[in-house]
Amino acid sequence: TLSLYATFSGPLNAEGATAEAALAIGFLALLKGDHLKQDITITGTLEGDGRIGQVAQVAEKTTAAARAGYHVLLVPRGQFYAPRVNRVSLNLESNVLVREVETIEEAYEIMTGKKL
Numbered sequence: 001t002l003s004l005y006a007t008f009s010g011p012l013n014a015e016g017a018t019a020e021a022a023l024a025i026g027f028l029a030l031l032k033g034d035h036l037k038q039d040i041t042i043t044g045t046l047e048g049d050g051r052i053g054q055v056a057q058v059a060e061k062t063t064a065a066a067r068a069g070y071h072v073l074l075v076p077r078g079q080f081y082a083p084r085v086n087r088v089s090l091n092l093e094s095n096v097l098v099r100e101v102e103t104i105e106e107a108y109e110i111m112t113g114k115k116l
Helices: 014-032 058-067 104-112
Strands: 040-042 072-076 097-101
Touching (some): 014 104
């Protein structure tokens, strides 16, 4: 039997489900012995069929990723080009590449360089 636990050092709120994809990828990489690329992060829920689910406040998450030193933020497919989300003209966010992903497999490969 293997038990895995996650500890959060930051505040949790109703948006906590947006860490599901990150937690799943982190646990999978741990179990497979793969290393995560340190400059890539992800936001998104995890659907039962392996799709990365929609989240709110993508622009704010892009700002947070930039402030935390990430160079790439993976977001659910269809979320980057929403009218109020595309803020590439802001200086801080322009240092972060926002890339859309559809599935946990696609995100895992980007974040580890290996197939799931």
